[in-house]
Amino acid sequence: MTTVYLSDKLCFICGEKSKYPMGNLSLGNVSVRDLDGRPTLILRSSVYLWIQRCPLCGYCAPEIAEGTDTEKQVVKSEEYLKQLDDAAFPETANSFLCHGIFMRSREQYADAAWAAVFASWICDDNGYSESAHTCRGKAIELFTHAREHSQKFADSMQQEQIYFIDLYRRRSQFDIASRLCDKALEEEHTDRILDLLYLERDLINNRDSAAHSEAEADDPNV
Ligand SMILES: [Zn+2]
Structure with a gap:
């Protein structure tokens, strides 16, 4: 049985206290998927819970209370701030793409690529077909970088x-x-x-x- 609840959390970057939806949903416990890894059936919408976004400073992370010095630097960058509110994408897609910028900055290309794939699913759901196309292009580029850096992004x-x-x-x-x-x-x-x-x-x-x-x-x- 899946449960979703709200939990108070402090933003790692600015310390703002907000409520975030939490659940025991993740890609790891899904048995039925699309060919691109998206969960099917009842867990299809779980992707919306995988990323948290601070309403004050715009920090986007799977766990808003955690981060590193990289996040503190990148969150103020022009690229990050532009992506955060890019009108070409739905808000949750922007949150994933912002998370992807952190991952890319940390040279975690496989994680950055998956963030772009998750953003593409949000675009699909909301009828942003051109933006979904863009996200998948980013994912291909980042998965290629992951290969070049010997980072795995699937079981085999x-x-x-x-x-x-x-x-x-x-x-x-x-x-x-x-x-x-x-x-x-x-x-x-x-x-x-x-x-x-x-x-x-x-x-x-x-x-x-x-x-x-x-x-x-x-x-x-x-
Ligand atoms: Zn914040």
Whole structure:
């Protein structure tokens, strides 16, 4: 059973006391997902609880009471302040992208990339399709940096490759997605990974850029 409640917290940056929604929802305890990792069914909206935003100073973090010297510096930067209220994105997407700026500053590229993916889901929900496209572009760039720095962003390299393929597919970059998918299919995989790659290949062939659940890979008719 999932519970959500409000908790008083002090902002790490400015000390402002505010109430934040808390819950035991996270990506880690989800069994049914979209191909890009988004939880399906009842946990689909849980992403809105993953980031906290101080109403006074604009600090955005998964845990508002915690931070480092990097956050103290970056929160005052021009780039951060511009992102915080960028009208091209819904507010929660801006919060994730701001969190991503901290992560990138700390060279935690995998975390920064996931923040961009989470921002893309918020954009999807609110009909900001161009902004979702932008977020997925940032995610691809940051996941690439993560690879270059030997930072893992999924359970296996094969799963990481599926995330890349899905990001390109969701951006309607079908040629790149198709090339990556065909290349991956030349290698040996577990049945599960093969099912997901076949699903991606079918979606790419159909020029389908919508969100799809991993569960569709279990359906023999897909
Ligand atoms: Zn604050």
